[in-house]
Amino acid sequence: MSEFVRDQWYVAAYGSEVGRELLARTILGEPIVLYRTGDGTAVALADRCVHRRFPLSESKLVDDTIVCGYHGFTYGTDGACVAVPGQKRIPRTARVPSYPVVEQDSFVWVWIGDAGKAATTPVPRAPWLADPGYATVCGMEPLNARASLLVDNLMDLSHETYLHGGYIGTPEVAETPITTEVDDEAGVVYVSRHMDDTECPPFYAESTGLAGRITRWQDIEFHPPCLYLLHSRVAPVGVLPNADGTDPDAFHVEVVYAITPSTENSTYDFWAVARDFAQDDAEVSDYLRESNRTVVLQDVDALNVLEKVIADEPAGYQELSINIDTGGLAARRILARMARAGDPTKVGS
Amino acid sequence: MTGPGAPTRMLRGEHVRRVVWLPGTDLLRGTCFCGAERDAEDPVELWEWLLAHPDHGGTPAVPTRPAPRELASI
Numbered sequence: 001m002s003e004f005v006r007d008q009w010y011v012a013a014y015g016s017e018v019g020r021e022l023l024a025r026t027i028l029g030e031p032i033v034l035y036r037t038g039d040g041t042a043v044a045l046a047d048r049c050v051h052r053r054f055p056l057s058e059s060k061l062v063d064d065t066i067v068c069g070y071h072g073f074t075y076g077t078d079g080a081c082v083a084v085p086g087q088k089r090i091p092r093t094a095r096v097p098s099y100p101v102v103e104q105d106s107f108v109w110v111w112i113g114d115a116g117k118a119a120t121t122p123v124p125r126a127p128w129l130a131d132p133g134y135a136t137v138c139g140m141e142p143l144n145a146r147a148s149l150l151v152d153n154l155m156d157l158s159h160e161t162y163l164h165g166g167y168i169g170t171p172e173v174a175e176t177p178i179t180t181e182v183d184d185e186a187g188v189v190y191v192s193r194h195m196d197d198t199e200c201p202p203f204y205a206e207s208t209g210l211a212g213r214i215t216r217w218q219d220i221e222f223h224p225p226c227l228y229l230l231h232s233r234v235a236p237v238g239v240l241p242n243a244d245g246t247d248p249d250a251f252h253v254e255v256v257y258a259i260t261p262s263t264e265n266s267t268y269d270f271w272a273v274a275r276d277f278a279q280d281d282a283e284v285s286d287y288l289r290e291s292n293r294t295v296v297l298q299d300v301d302a303l304n305v306l307e308k309v310i311a312d313e314p315a316g317y318q319e320l321s322i323n324i325d326t327g328g329l330a331a332r333r334i335l336a337r338m339a340r341a342g343d344p345t346k347v348g349s
Numbered sequence: 350m351t352g353p354g355a356p357t358r359m360l361r362g363e364h365v366r367r368v369v370w371l372p373g374t375d376l377l378r379g380t381c382f383c384g385a386e387r388d389a390e391d392p393v394e395l396w397e398w399l400l401a402h403p404d405h406g407g408t409p410a411v412p413t414r415p416a417p418r419e420l421a422s423i
Contacts, residue, residue, distance in 0.1 A: 177370030192356030
């Protein structure tokens with residue numbers, strides 16, 4: 001049974017990845033080719049020539065058209081074929097699907113599903129990534145595991161203590177109770193973990209200059225199916241936001257993950273770290289980029305192993321959930337409901 | 350934590366379900382948007398109870414709803 005949630009916006013790429021070279025991505029099992037026209041508009045088309053299925057991403061961009069690298073079928077930005085080899089008549093069905101595209105917050109979002117629903121569905125926001133008040137480092141790591149494993153991973157940050165010790169994990173993360181809220185109508189799962197007196201892990205000590213123990217807050221907003229926001233706040237012990245909501249004495253890091261299923265067993269793990277301090281310090285940027293990529297790769301290694309294990313197990317394998325899983329369980333339930341809603345064969349099941 | 354930095358209500362919707370891990374215990378306290386509350390040790394059981402609204406059993410308590418903080422990104 002597919003876990004895919006259709007009729008949604010998904011991150012296909014960073015805007016910086018899409019240019020005058022053809023870029024191939026497979027999203028929810030659909031092969032897509034991305035490029036940018038001469039006037040800068042991002043385009044997403046199905047990545048298979050209608051003639052003999054040759055990948056258009058292995059073809060040639062000529063002006064704003066793609067000329068198939070096998071027999072020369074030529075497609076415009078709307079997916080319509082504008083030329084075929086050796087004859088003047090272009091068959092009426094010579095067209096590849098085009099995908100609705102929105103560029104926002106440094107991402108290129110594509111709509112997967114019924115295109116008629118795209119215009120009325122808001123694109124999720126991660127505004128810090130394009131905010132000049134923040135400095136952002138980012139990347140994307142391919143994951144050879146189903147997207148739900150990454151959701152589980154990110155919804156329960158107690159794993160930082162064991163998987164990411166020496167980077168972002170300290171004993172207090174796993175020891176501190178969480179509060180979980182779910183708004184089904186808004187489609188949000190929120191998980192708070194506020195540590196009031198904790199060791200400062202190297203990730204924050206090196207980047208902020210804080211020495212000694214800190215107050216550390218982790219506030220997760222998950223917008224199923226694909227956007228995860230971690231509002232991270234660190235400050236000297238006892239320093240809290242002002243009553244009016246201002247928070248000038250704390251350091252804020254917005255950690256963003258766009259979780260894009262590629263196939264049933266592989267995922268694009270887009271990650272970004274935006275900070276409101278040391279914005280012009282290249283050394284801090286380099287440090288955070290390398291540290292966070294290391295952390296992401298630690299997750300990737302673990303989840304790749306896990307995928308192999310569960311892929312070989314019979315369906316319905318037994319799990320045990322405890323308090324730390326409260327947020328992850330909520331996310332799973334919403335994702336399952338969304339998958340059923342987008343698949344007529346599963347509604348009501 | 351239970352001090353001034355403890356998590357407060359974050360989501361502003363009318364139908365928010367909340368689960369608080371009670372500090373110093375292994376207990377979870379679930380609160381439905383109708384005000385019904387229940388303590389449990391098993392998050393799976395607690396979500397099932399919360400999702401059974403309005404069939405929680407017993408008389409719902411009157412909810413108290415402190416003002417939520419504005420979400421940063423919605």
